[in-house]
Amino acid sequence: MKSEPNFSLTRRSLLTGAASAALLPIVGMPKAAFAEGDVIKIGFLAPLTGPVAAWGKPGLDGCQIWADWTNEAGGVEIGGKPYKIELVSYDDEDDAGKARTGATQLIRENEVKFIMMLGGNSWPGVEEIAARQGMMVSTLLPSDLTPDTTTLIAPCEVHPIYNVTGVEWLAANRPELKTAVICAQDDALGKPSVATYLAAFEAAGIKMASEPLFFDPATTDFAPVMTQLLANNPDILCLDTCYADYVQPLCEQAFQQGYKGQIISCTLDFYQRIVDRTSKEFMEGVIFQFPDFDDKALNDPRINFKKPNEYYAEYVKRYGATQWSAVSWEYASILDLWADAANRAGSAEPEDTLKAMKEGGKGKHAFGDARWWGKELFGIDNALVGDWPVVVIRDGKATIAEFRSIPDWWDKNGELLVKHMTALGQMWNQRT
Amino acid sequence: MPEKTTIGGAGLIGIAVLAAIIIVAPYFVTFSQRELMVLLAINVLVVASYRLQTLTGEWSLAHLVMMGAGAYGSALYAKSFGAPVPVAMIGGAITAGVVAAVLSFPLFRMKGFYFLIGSFAAGEILRLIWKRFTDPFGGPKGIQRIPGFPDINIGPLHIDFFNPINYYYLVLLVVLVSLWILYRIERSRIGLTFHAIHWQDKLSESVGVDAFRYRMLAFVIASFFAGLAGALYAHNLSTVNPNQFDVNAMVYVLIWTIVGGTSRWYGPILGVVTLTIIDEVILRGIGADQIRPALYGLILILAILFLPDGLESLVIKAKDALRGRSSSKTSVPAEALDGSRD
Numbered sequence: 001m002k003s004e005p006n007f008s009l010t011r012r013s014l015l016t017g018a019a020s021a022a023l024l025p026i027v028g029m030p031k032a033a034f035a036e037g038d039v040i041k042i043g044f045l046a047p048l049t050g051p052v053a054a055w056g057k058p059g060l061d062g063c064q065i066w067a068d069w070t071n072e073a074g075g076v077e078i079g080g081k082p083y084k085i086e087l088v089s090y091d092d093e094d095d096a097g098k099a100r101t102g103a104t105q106l107i108r109e110n111e112v113k114f115i116m117m118l119g120g121n122s123w124p125g126v127e128e129i130a131a132r133q134g135m136m137v138s139t140l141l142p143s144d145l146t147p148d149t150t151t152l153i154a155p156c157e158v159h160p161i162y163n164v165t166g167v168e169w170l171a172a173n174r175p176e177l178k179t180a181v182i183c184a185q186d187d188a189l190g191k192p193s194v195a196t197y198l199a200a201f202e203a204a205g206i207k208m209a210s211e212p213l214f215f216d217p218a219t220t221d222f223a224p225v226m227t228q229l230l231a232n233n234p235d236i237l238c239l240d241t242c243y244a245d246y247v248q249p250l251c252e253q254a255f256q257q258g259y260k261g262q263i264i265s266c267t268l269d270f271y272q273r274i275v276d277r278t279s280k281e282f283m284e285g286v287i288f289q290f291p292d293f294d295d296k297a298l299n300d301p302r303i304n305f306k307k308p309n310e311y312y313a314e315y316v317k318r319y320g321a322t323q324w325s326a327v328s329w330e331y332a333s334i335l336d337l338w339a340d341a342a343n344r345a346g347s348a349e350p351e352d353t354l355k356a357m358k359e360g361g362k363g364k365h366a367f368g369d370a371r372w373w374g375k376e377l378f379g380i381d382n383a384l385v386g387d388w389p390v391v392v393i394r395d396g397k398a399t400i401a402e403f404r405s406i407p408d409w410w411d412k413n414g415e416l417l418v419k420h421m422t423a424l425g426q427m428w429n430q431r432t
Numbered sequence: 433m434p435e436k437t438t439i440g441g442a443g444l445i446g447i448a449v450l451a452a453i454i455i456v457a458p459y460f461v462t463f464s465q466r467e468l469m470v471l472l473a474i475n476v477l478v479v480a481s482y483r484l485q486t487l488t489g490e491w492s493l494a495h496l497v498m499m500g501a502g503a504y505g506s507a508l509y510a511k512s513f514g515a516p517v518p519v520a521m522i523g524g525a526i527t528a529g530v531v532a533a534v535l536s537f538p539l540f541r542m543k544g545f546y547f548l549i550g551s552f553a554a555g556e557i558l559r560l561i562w563k564r565f566t567d568p569f570g571g572p573k574g575i576q577r578i579p580g581f582p583d584i585n586i587g588p589l590h591i592d593f594f595n596p597i598n599y600y601y602l603v604l605l606v607v608l609v610s611l612w613i614l615y616r617i618e619r620s621r622i623g624l625t626f627h628a629i630h631w632q633d634k635l636s637e638s639v640g641v642d643a644f645r646y647r648m649l650a651f652v653i654a655s656f657f658a659g660l661a662g663a664l665y666a667h668n669l670s671t672v673n674p675n676q677f678d679v680n681a682m683v684y685v686l687i688w689t690i691v692g693g694t695s696r697w698y699g700p701i702l703g704v705v706t707l708t709i710i711d712e713v714i715l716r717g718i719g720a721d722q723i724r725p726a727l728y729g730l731i732l733i734l735a736i737l738f739l740p741d742g743l744e745s746l747v748i749k750a751k752d753a754l755r756g757r758s759s760s761k762t763s764v765p766a767e768a769l770d771g772s773r774d
Contacts, residue, residue: 048721048722049721049722049724049725050725057722089721090716090721091716091721091722091724095676096669096671096673096676097471097665097669097676100467100669101464101467101468101471101712102464104463104464104466104467104596105462105463105464108463108464109462109463109464121673121675124576124577124669124670124671125669125670125671127576127577127670128580128594128670132594186563186572187563187572187573187675188571188572188573188673190572191571191572216560217572217675218678218679425566425567425571431570431573431576
């Protein structure tokens with residue numbers, strides 16, 4: 001007699017099933033193909049977790065909106081043919097080793113045509129792979145640029161050079177402010193930014209009340225940092241390019257220690273939380289460099305970023321207003337540049353796209369027409385600079401006060417910037 | 433029951449299978465997983481050397497900084513002084529050992545929790561030195577464009593070590609030799625003395641063992657191999673910076689070691705291999721990139737709850753089960769014999 005098959009769920013079969021399910025993505029499974037049309041893949045290699053995730057994750061969210069809108073509109077036309085855009089992301093955790101693994105995956109397995117990075121700590125892990133594979137890579141930190149990094153571009157954020165616009169605007173609008181103090185985390189992001197602010201203050205005739213205060217990136221208690229900064233009773237408190245996790249406690253400490261003067265900062269990510277934890281009155285007039293994209297000033301015809309107000313509304317709808325950060329629009333604006341270049345080149349190949357992007361030495365930056373620049377500072381003209389907005393908190397809301405020209409400031413004060421960059425060892429030929 | 437010191441037939445077969453897997457594995461994984469295998473092999477050396485340090489009962493928070501000392505040392509010898517990379521690597525490892533020897537004098541005046549905190553402080557001082565002194569350490573951005581391991585060109589043979597498969601085999605060779613040395617040290621009289629100091633330091637001292645000297649020896653040896661791992665790491669990535677060796681990264685070394693277990697030499701290796709595969713392959717593979725920290729944390733909690741003696745306890749149980757089965761097989765005739773007597 002044949003025995004009945006036993007289908008009872010044993011612990012072993014359950015574990016085997018669970019393990020198989022977990023391993024399925026590794027060993028491979030049939031992938032859902034796009035129903036129609038050709039696809040171009042774009043790589044997103046930035047920190048999505050960890051302390052620097054605030055400058056990666058909101059950017060990926062923004063890119064998703066850009067990709068959805070582009071695909072809904074029929075894709076990007078290249079060589080007379082429409083292509084859908086697919087984003088492929090890899091969390092590099094701001095680590096060179098993980099970035100190298102991620103770049104390998106994106107280039108050799110996902111076959112992306114372009115990679116967007118935050119840059120900084122992670123870029124050195126990618127540099128040689130990008131060079132060998134001829135992969136075009138973008139960074140938000142142009143301090144990664146050197147004469148050897150020919151496929152690396154900084155087409156959106158020329159950090160920290162745009163900080164000069166905030167100081168210049170401040171000096172023009174509040175000439176009574178004469179002294180400043182500055183603090184920054186002691187790292188590759190903080191130092192060049194300090195050099196830029198020092199140059200901008202010097203150009204504006206603002207004296208430093210004390211030497212720049214560099215604190216350890218592991219700092220969690222900002223009370224002594226703020227006490228030391230305020231000891232010299234400065235007119236201006238400059239928070240440099242501190243990470244979001246530092247700007248918030250620094251502002252809170254300034255509030256709690258009774259500071260009444262002017263605050264200027266490169267970023268003020270998630271500023272609503274800071275307003276909530278301090279007060280509207282305290283934050284009134286704080287200057288930084290990154291606008292909310294619901295600002296009507298962005299509807300000016302010279303702005304190249306497409307539909308900024310609608311983009312902001314969609315971002316808020318999908319992710320919430322509190323998730324908007326400095327990078328929410330930046331990677332998307334880089335995609336605009338890439339799509340335009342690929343369209344003009346008639347090819348998505350990195351070499352062709354890069355050539356088209358830099359054609360004529362000019363490009364369409366998010367905030368207006370700009371020029372490819374950087375040889376004096378980075379050893380290569382791979383940074384796109386033009387106008388940059390000065391943003392002021394008014395009644396608890398970020399508002400664009402004015403657009404100012406970075407090249408104009410550079411033409412007048414370039415020597416000062418080189419002097420301070422050199423003093424802090426930040427020129428490209430000083431980097432080890 | 434003392435651990436068995438000889439390897440049986442099953443053990444030899446197991447080792448042969450394992451060797452075959454780690455040798456052919458690069459050809460069965462993706463390009464990016466090859467890169468991951470290089471980092472994994474380096475981390476195996478980090479945790480294995482860390483275990484040697486823990487044999488004396490002292491858990492250090494400076495182990496990754498010692499890896500950094502090796503990485504910085506090797507990078508500087510190769511880049512600034514033009515030393516051949518293999519020589520620079522050995523120099524880096526020796527530098528880490530020397531740094532550990534110097535740090536031993538203040539650190540081993542402390543024990544237990546105080547040593548742990550002291551080692552953290554010592555590590556942070558070293559990291560601050562790397563940050564503060566831009567010349568020669570490159571400051572916060574560290575050292576970049578470190579020369580890679582030189583290509584080998586002998587007749588038709590061309591080996592490019594930028595290729596992760598080739599570098600993996602180089603790392604594998606170094607790691608296997610290192611593991612063998614670490615294993616032999618643990619099995620030697622010195623290793624037994626480390627254990628004795630861990631469990632009965634006063635008693636050991638009463639019979640003439642110089643506990644300070646042996647703790648220092650363990651620290652120096654562990655740091656030497658951590659430094660060697662750092663050198664392999666630096667010449668693979670072409671960059672080192674102080675953040676790569678901070679306390680956050682050190683927490684991972686502790687997690688790998690604790691989850692793997694420390695009573696057997698293979699415990700931490702099991703930990704680093706398993707957790708790396710879970711974190712970097714499975715969780716990324718299922719598209720859980722952004723929630724990996726939460727899932728990873730959950731897995732750790734589960735591991736600690738259900739495997740308090742580490743992953744190595746599974747191996748020990750499996751071995752006991754196998755032994756039990758084979759002994760029960762051999763005992764059957766005896767029982768039958770007993771029965772026949774009845």
